[in-house]
Amino acid sequence: MTPVALSLEELLPDKTDSREARAYSLLIRTGLVLSTVGVAILIPFFGLVMAFIGAFLSMTVSLILPCMCYLRIIGDSATISQRLLCGFIIMVGLLCAFGGTYSSVAEIVRSYLEM
Numbered sequence: 001m002t003p004v005a006l007s008l009e010e011l012l013p014d015k016t017d018s019r020e021a022r023a024y025s026l027l028i029r030t031g032l033v034l035s036t037v038g039v040a041i042l043i044p045f046f047g048l049v050m051a052f053i054g055a056f057l058s059m060t061v062s063l064i065l066p067c068m069c070y071l072r073i074i075g076d077s078a079t080i081s082q083r084l085l086c087g088f089i090i091m092v093g094l095l096c097a098f099g100g101t102y103s104s105v106a107e108i109v110r111s112y113l114e115m
Helices: 002-011 018-042 046-077 080-114
Strands: none
Touching: 002 018, 018 046, 046 080
């Protein structure tokens, strides 16, 4: 939520009084937390959906894409060991992404069928 809060705080006019700036910051962050709690209460599978998004995107962004971009940038100058290590990291990332995505989707389906 920090990036969202910082983006919203940048839209506010520049305040020289630090107390007023802190008050606005506190209001923005409190509103974001309350809205997140409201969504979590109103949407029954919010935690499971967040697990699905996290399982898929975190592995993609933290393991798979950096290695693929690295290999793409250095191109043919990559050594065999660099290619093998990046390939291994990509495979581990894919396995974790598929495993996490499968388990979260299976849990969503199980919870839905229990309703």
